[in-house]
Amino acid sequence: MSLPTNEEVREVIRARVKDPELMMNIVDLGLIYDVDITPEKTVEITMxxxxxxxxxxxxxxxxxQRETHSAFPDVEEV
Incomplete structure (x- = not known):
């Protein structure tokens, strides 16, 4: 299986992770600045x-971390 793209990671976070106080996803809130996928199967999220x-x-x-691991089992570290 291949590693996810930056956009695939953002879409998973958009669909699955909300700020519990504002009840909005954290991508649309602008809390995710950058997503980097390394060849070592690490997803680095700047937020x-x-x-x-x-x-x-x-x-x-x-x-x-949990939702990224769940959606992309080949990722070793988030």
């Missing part, structure tokens, strides 16, 4: 949170 002390931050990060 921010809605505020520096965002109480939902750890939950959002965990959801991004």
């Amino acid at each position: 921010t949170l809605t505020s520096p002390g965002c109480p939902a931050g750890p939950e959002i990060i965990t959801n991004v």
Whole structure:
């Protein structure tokens, strides 16, 4: 199986990961800055949170990692 594209990763996050306080997906909120897929099967996601002390931050990060792994089982690290 091949590795996902940048856009495929963004689409999975768009469909599956919402900010629990705003109930909007984090891609459309502009929280995902960049997605890079390395030959070593790592997906590197550059993102921010809605505020520096965002109480939902750890939950959002965990959801991004879990949903990316779930959608793309060949990815070894997120």
